Amino acid sequence: MADSNDNWYPRNFKRAYVWELPVRVFHWVNFLCIIVLSATGFLISDPPAILSNEDATSQYWFGIIRFTHFAAAYLFTAAIVMRLYWFFVGNQFARWSAYWPWTKEAIKNAKHVVWVDVMLLSKKEHRLEDLSIGHNSVAAFAYLMFFVLFFVMILTGFGLYAPTSEWWLPNMFAWVPSLLGGDFNTRIIHHGAMWLILIISIIHIYLVFYHEWLEGRGEVSSMFSGYKFIRAERMANTYRSPVKQESTKEVEQPAEFDPNDPC
Amino acid sequence: MAVTENSQKQETYYESIINQGYSRRDFMKFATFMAAYMGLETSSIAQVVKAMESTPRIPVIWEHFQECTCCSESFIRSDHPIVADVILDRVSLDYTLTLMAASGHQAEAAKHATMEKYKGEYILCVEGSIPMAEEGYCCIAGRSSLDILKEAAAGAKAIIAWGSCASNGCVQAAAPNPTKATPIHKIIKDKPIIRVPGCPPIGEVMAGVIMHVVAFGRLPELDRLGRPKAFYGKRVHDSCYRRPYYDAGLFAESFDDANAKEGYCLYKVGCRGPMTYNSCGSMRWNNGVSFPIQSGHGCIGCSEEEFWDNGPFYERLPNMTGFGIESTADQVGKVAAGVVGAGLVIHAIGANVMKRKELRDRINKGIKTEEQIQA
Ligand code: SF4
Ligand code: SF4
Numbered sequence: 036m037a038d039s040n041d042n043w044y045p046r047n048f049k050r051a052y053v054w055e056l057p058v059r060v061f062h063w064v065n066f067l068c069i070i071v072l073s074a075t076g077f078l079i080s081d082p083p084a085i086l087s088n089e090d091a092t093s094q095y096w097f098g099i100i101r102f103t104h105f106a107a108a109y110l111f112t113a114a115i116v117m118r119l120y121w122f123f124v125g126n127q128f129a130r131w132s133a134y135w136p137w138t139k140e141a142i143k144n145a146k147h148v149v150w151v152d153v154m155l156l157s158k159k160e161h162r163l164e165d166l167s168i169g170h171n172s173v174a175a176f177a178y179l180m181f182f183v184l185f186f187v188m189i190l191t192g193f194g195l196y197a198p199t200s201e202w203w204l205p206n207m208f209a210w211v212p213s214l215l216g217g218d219f220n221t222r223i224i225h226h227g228a229m230w231l232i233l234i235i236s237i238i239h240i241y242l243v244f245y246h247e248w249l250e251g252r253g254e255v256s257s258m259f260s261g262y263k264f265i266r267a268e269r270m271a272n273t274y275r276s277p278v279k280q281e282s283t284k285e286v287e288q289p290a291e292f293d294p295n296d297p298c
Numbered sequence: 299m300a301v302t303e304n305s306q307k308q309e310t311y312y313e314s315i316i317n318q319g320y321s322r323r324d325f326m327k328f329a330t331f332m333a334a335y336m337g338l339e340t341s342s343i344a345q346v347v348k349a350m351e352s353t354p355r356i357p358v359i360w361e362h363f364q365e366c367t368c369c370s371e372s373f374i375r376s377d378h379p380i381v382a383d384v385i386l387d388r389v390s391l392d393y394t395l396t397l398m399a400a401s402g403h404q405a406e407a408a409k410h411a412t413m414e415k416y417k418g419e420y421i422l423c424v425e426g427s428i429p430m431a432e433e434g435y436c437c438i439a440g441r442s443s444l445d446i447l448k449e450a451a452a453g454a455k456a457i458i459a460w461g462s463c464a465s466n467g468c469v470q471a472a473a474p475n476p477t478k479a480t481p482i483h484k485i486i487k488d489k490p491i492i493r494v495p496g497c498p499p500i501g502e503v504m505a506g507v508i509m510h511v512v513a514f515g516r517l518p519e520l521d522r523l524g525r526p527k528a529f530y531g532k533r534v535h536d537s538c539y540r541r542p543y544y545d546a547g548l549f550a551e552s553f554d555d556a557n558a559k560e561g562y563c564l565y566k567v568g569c570r571g572p573m574t575y576n577s578c579g580s581m582r583w584n585n586g587v588s589f590p591i592q593s594g595h596g597c598i599g600c601s602e603e604e605f606w607d608n609g610p611f612y613e614r615l616p617n618m619t620g621f622g623i624e625s626t627a628d629q630v631g632k633v634a635a636g637v638v639g640a641g642l643v644i645h646a647i648g649a650n651v652m653k654r655k656e657l658r659d660r661i662n663k664g665i666k667t668e669e670q671i672q673a
Contacts, residue, residue: 046663081614081628084549084557084566097547155645155652198533198575213522217603218533218573223627226615230631234638241642249653251660 047267048252053169054261058129061118062258068111069232075104076229108192115185128169134179141172148173152245163269166250174242181235184228191215191225311350311513318383325350328380335506335581336518337528349513356512357412357420360394361450363443364436364470364479365426368498369461370396376501377585381509394423395438406439413453421511422454427463427470428485429477436477447485456490456517457482458507462600465493465525472606483524490517493524497600500581503529523603525575534597535571537579540564558594568612569596576601 054062078100085096122131135141147165150156153173158165170178193204194211195218212221247254252264309317315325329350333343362370373381374397393409395401400408412420424447429435433442451457459482462468470479483491494507507526510518518526535541543549543563550558550567563569571579574597578589590597596612599605615626650657 082547082549082566084551085547091542091546091548094546098545155648210522219599219602219608222573226627234635237635237638245649249649249657
């Protein structure tokens, strides 16, 4: 303990608005849609057989399940379209360039993340920039894959839905099943992509908790408030800690500024 | 002889029908019937009548390759006797090795005569797939089916691919497809091809398609997969009389439960009506007597691509190849989710062990800060 006490000094964090409102709205609409679509999707693929002595005319529960699925699909698609627009007008953390994995910086960051967060190893040298403010580049790549899966879902879903609709929007996707070799294959792809989305979602949720637990920078709350906490040293002007002046109690100060721990 | 044959060739459909002893009234009934099956409006009946009165009969060559002849069987059982009489009659059908009177060299000679005389005019009907692995797998009169198909297709005006064999490959193309059975459209690229899938297709559908081609001299409206929209535009599910049970969520769980007896929807016992484009629900089979679902068996999707490999027939999800014999997408998904979950638990434990120094350090810093808070 003595060791960490010696290194202690009050960190100065700045509150940065990382996730803008449309990004957060997209996230939660998406969250809701994935839950509703998966739940109704599982029911559609394997409905429970309800024994009932009522006539079919007075029941419509399966129709309602399907209606919910289709309605949620439209909402989901609308949210995706909105997010696509935001790729071009959003802030630096929401822009498409934040998701482009093939830059030198992104690859360097990916190596860091794999070493430190996936393999859980330590690094001798700490760099503040290694700690990402928005998505780290491995996460960004995972979200890119999410989008690929979302497009697969939209294409196959509306493709399957098209023959039951007169509207031009779903009918825009009528070519999909014929390309994939029929409704049967299309349905399997639709079902498999759902599983992939669910599995990546589990990893996503775990990693949010992991980062929050380890780094305590507001990872979880950022998707509600939009704010994340950033070390003041990362600002364009370097701030020194004002705590020293404000504190009335005696504070044990480290001899020198310690850049080692980024959090 | 040559003269009489020539004059016979010039006969119109109407003349041919009357010559066979049908009355004009029979002919009108037939035209109405055909127009209905072709999905035409009542106002178009006159057009069908006119076309059949004025167009000379188009020669038809009907080839058989790797198949079971169920398409021919279905066709000759189609609802209206004139169909079989006019189209399949020895006079009308210039070559079909299962039904023609001539045989051997005579038959081959008749075919070649037609092919030469009506180059670019005749309709080629193909039943069966072509083995591409080894040409010798399917030979007729000492020639490979690929050879015969290419020759017959060269002078054809259009090709009708009968049944799932010619349209999708059907059972011969099921994995592992030892003969590399290949549907017609993957071999012949330069001719208009109508695909009429089904195992077999409904006889009336076949009659409707061929009547459309011969009476109007052009192809019916086709969908993206080359299937006539009039017959393959709707899913079996969309015209199924059990559909109300589906929407009400009333399903049979097995073929012998009370729900099955009630006639509930067969979705849970593997019915593929929701994925299958065909006219079974509206036209039905055997002169409209019934169709599989009406008889208590789910649709097996016989008119869809690779329907033999999309098995088993009695389950909603197909087995996935490469994941053991009996695993479906859901089982693979559950196992994958379990493995990922276990991996994450290990990662979480590992993180707390490996990062214990950082964690302790940060907690201590936090406590220190907390102690500094002004009360
Ligand atoms: S029996 Fe088959 S085709 Fe008919 S409603 Fe049920 S799932 Fe659809
Ligand atoms: S009900 Fe289905 S399997 Fe049966 S004949 Fe019709 S399309 Fe083929």
